[in-house]
Amino acid sequence: MDGLRKIKPYVPGEQVIEQTAIKLNTNEHAYPPSPTIKEALSTFDLKKLQRYSSVDNQALCQVIASQEGIDPSLITTSNGSDDILALAFQSFFQTSKAILFPDMTYGFYPVWCELYGIPYQTIALDEQFHWPKDLPKKIGGVVLANPNAPTSQVETKAFIISLLETYPDQVIIVDEAYQAFAGFSVVSLVKQYENLYVTRTLSKDHALAGLRVGYGIGSEKLTTIIKAVKNSYNPYAVDALAETVAIAALKDQTYYQKITQEVVSTRIWFSQALTQLDFETLPSHTNFVLTKPYFTTAKKLYEQLKARQIYVRYFEQPPRLADYLRISIGTQNEMQQVITCIKQLQKEEQS
Numbered sequence: 001m002d003g004l005r006k007i008k009p010y011v012p013g014e015q016v017i018e019q020t021a022i023k024l025n026t027n028e029h030a031y032p033p034s035p036t037i038k039e040a041l042s043t044f045d046l047k048k049l050q051r052y053s054s055v056d057n058q059a060l061c062q063v064i065a066s067q068e069g070i071d072p073s074l075i076t077t078s079n080g081s082d083d084i085l086a087l088a089f090q091s092f093f094q095t096s097k098a099i100l101f102p103d104m105t106y107g108f109y110p111v112w113c114e115l116y117g118i119p120y121q122t123i124a125l126d127e128q129f130h131w132p133k134d135l136p137k138k139i140g141g142v143v144l145a146n147p148n149a150p151t152s153q154v155e156t157k158a159f160i161i162s163l164l165e166t167y168p169d170q171v172i173i174v175d176e177a178y179q180a181f182a183g184f185s186v187v188s189l190v191k192q193y194e195n196l197y198v199t200r201t202l203s204k205d206h207a208l209a210g211l212r213v214g215y216g217i218g219s220e221k222l223t224t225i226i227k228a229v230k231n232s233y234n235p236y237a238v239d240a241l242a243e244t245v246a247i248a249a250l251k252d253q254t255y256y257q258k259i260t261q262e263v264v265s266t267r268i269w270f271s272q273a274l275t276q277l278d279f280e281t282l283p284s285h286t287n288f289v290l291t292k293p294y295f296t297t298a299k300k301l302y303e304q305l306k307a308r309q310i311y312v313r314y315f316e317q318p319p320r321l322a323d324y325l326r327i328s329i330g331t332q333n334e335m336q337q338v339i340t341c342i343k344q345l346q347k348e349e350q351s
Contacts, residue, residue, distance in 0.1 A: 010111045013313050021309040022337060024328040027288050029207035031259040031331070033249055040248035044241065053240040055231065060243045063250045064215060068187050074223050076230060079237045081177055081201035081214035086112055088197055088216060091226040092171040093118045095140035102131065103318050106145050106175065129153045129282060139167060145175040147182050150315065150326040152284040154182050164193040171222065174198045180205035180260055182285035187217055194219040204287060205260060206249045213238055213246045263287050263329050270335045277342055288328045295346050298325050304345050310338055
């Protein structure tokens, strides 16, 4: 039939049905969300569901603003960070010049470019999986996941400032989905740089992947544009229930700092354990590691682990990633089980 779109969609990590499986392939949090959420839901007024939720989610924005030290008017809420990123692509990249993002990064970026007809150019990361210094002069914008997925590497604030000042007329999007695990953010730069737009999600550090709440922070100019685009197709992106849960989670900073530190501690232990098993593991600033096995191929190990109901992520493309596995950090007990399994597989391979 005429008029039908043809596009290759983003392929997410496999969703596992088996209750006994160890699921380490989609970077979900190892621990459950704040227990205060249960109380918030128990007192939720069901009459609120008779009406549409707030277009701007003022209550949620006020909590975020107070924690980030910014004006709530600079925040745009969304149905997960995928939603705010998609809005940002539509809002900021109406250009004939190619936008830039790495050859190894979040797989949705090229999909959105194809969906919205945005020209793009991938930049080859260097041998340490960082951005190179030499970049094209004439571009349409930049998208930078920081920390990056799947490499787990982080770029410095100085580097991001250099991008903002080198390309003052182009929007620089910084995707901070994993920033809590790195303890590093550039949100404060929004006050100084009109061309900076930062996106966040509660899916990773707040253990709310099933809720779908995200948000973006930018200058008044960028926020006005992105809200106009959002309100052109889905003004009520974050519903009343989701807003209630998100507020309860954001307010319980003590709990999330605790479980984030537990993930970081396990990440350090797991990385060291892999090194002892002759893996090459990149320094991680996220809740996952990118690691290369030497006793076997990454693809074979992925299949062997899956056969034992341990799910990790394997990427055949781009070719530089084909030697690596991306492994989310689960609980300490789960990661110990993974190491035990790898030791057994290594022993079988050597026998």
